[in-house]
Amino acid sequence: MTTFYARLKPFDPQHDYVMQVFMLGGTRFDAGAWRPVSEDLADKLREVRENYRDNRSPLAFEVITEEEAVKAGIAKAAEEPVDTNETPSRSTRKARDVG
Amino acid sequence: MYATVADIRAEGVSVDSASDDRVTESIQNAMASIERATGWFFEPRHAIFALSGRGNATLEVPVPPIRLANIVIDSNLYSPKDFSFAPPAASGFHVPMVMYRAGTFPKGRENVWLDGHWGYTIATKDAPDGDTPRDIRRATVLLALQYLPQLADPYSVRAPWRLVEERTRDQSYRMESVGDGPLTGNPEVDAILLAYRKPISIGAA
Numbered sequence: 581m582t583t584f585y586a587r588l589k590p591f592d593p594q595h596d597y598v599m600q601v602f603m604l605g606g607t608r609f610d611a612g613a614w615r616p617v618s619e620d621l622a623d624k625l626r627e628v629r630e631n632y633r634d635n636r637s638p639l640a641f642e643v644i645t646e647e648e649a650v651k652a653g654i655a656k657a658a659e660e661p662v663d664t665n666e667t668p669s670r671s672t673r674k675a676r677d678v679g
Numbered sequence: 680m681y682a683t684v685a686d687i688r689a690e691g692v693s694v695d696s697a698s699d700d701r702v703t704e705s706i707q708n709a710m711a712s713i714e715r716a717t718g719w720f721f722e723p724r725h726a727i728f729a730l731s732g733r734g735n736a737t738l739e740v741p742v743p744p745i746r747l748a749n750i751v752i753d754s755n756l757y758s759p760k761d762f763s764f765a766p767p768a769a770s771g772f773h774v775p776m777v778m779y780r781a782g783t784f785p786k787g788r789e790n791v792w793l794d795g796h797w798g799y800t801i802a803t804k805d806a807p808d809g810d811t812p813r814d815i816r817r818a819t820v821l822l823a824l825q826y827l828p829q830l831a832d833p834y835s836v837r838a839p840w841r842l843v844e845e846r847t848r849d850q851s852y853r854m855e856s857v858g859d860g861p862l863t864g865n866p867e868v869d870a871i872l873l874a875y876r877k878p879i880s881i882g883a884a
Binding site: 598599600601602603604605608632633 | 720724725726727728729730741742749751756789792794797
């Protein structure tokens with residue numbers, strides 16, 4: 581199965597990018613964050629517009645191939661979300677750090 | 680954002696120790712952690728959810744609705760007036776749902792598109808779309824501080840060791856870890872977030 585990467589374009593009301601969250605096929609997209617998607621879902625996302633009732637409104641998603649994602653360093657970042665909850669473990673702290 | 684740079688400054692973080700950009704980034708990281716831990720967001724956001732109708736008059740939605748703008752069912756546009764929902768502050772709120780008062784959501788795959796503003800917010804006089812709950816604001820500040828270790832401070836809040844004993848003459852003191860919380864690692868924050876966690880979806884027809 582071919583993998584694609586898609587993201588809801590970052591929130592930018594000045595350029596009519598007003599959607600912040602989109603959910604389709606059980607997959608939730610938050611503006612600006614890349615996610616790996618199947619070919620079927622990629623095809624659907626390519627047609628989604630910021631205002632789905634207006635065919636002139638901008639396309640809501642950027643969809644790229646896995647190859648493009650790897651080149652741009654997106655593939656790795658999308659699969660490994662940054663864990664901001666890292667706490668140095670007791671064992672890795674030097675004795676002088678803990679008094 | 681759930682908290683402002685001023686909220687962090689009020690906790691004693693000076694401009695010298697962390698620039699506005701750095702504080703903003705730590706708030707954004709805190710928000711991301713809170714959203715991961717709870718399963719939904721706490722400010723009004725414009726979102727479209729494409730959901731599958733189950734033949735019932737109610738449809739479980741991923742996030743509490745604030746204001747519906749357009750509802751499309753099987754490619755037909757419906758007026759938001761025909762739909763209702765309960766805000767999270769309402770008594771008896773358990774799972775966010777949208778109710779179709781004039782019929783049922785027909786069975787189908789991703790045949791119901793709900794376009795509107797969503798978020799777990801508390802309505803106030805000044806903010807018709809609601810504000811971030813106070814508890815969540817507090818949790819954001821605590822987490823942002825945790826992600827913002829003071830420069831050159833080996834005992835930063837990022838590694839939350841607690842002083843439990845001190846002797847001044849011999850200059851000895853003893854510290855222990857404050858323990859880990861199940862969601863973010865910070866017990867004080869987790870105590871708040873557990874009350875705001877998204878309930879497990881049953882998914883019954």
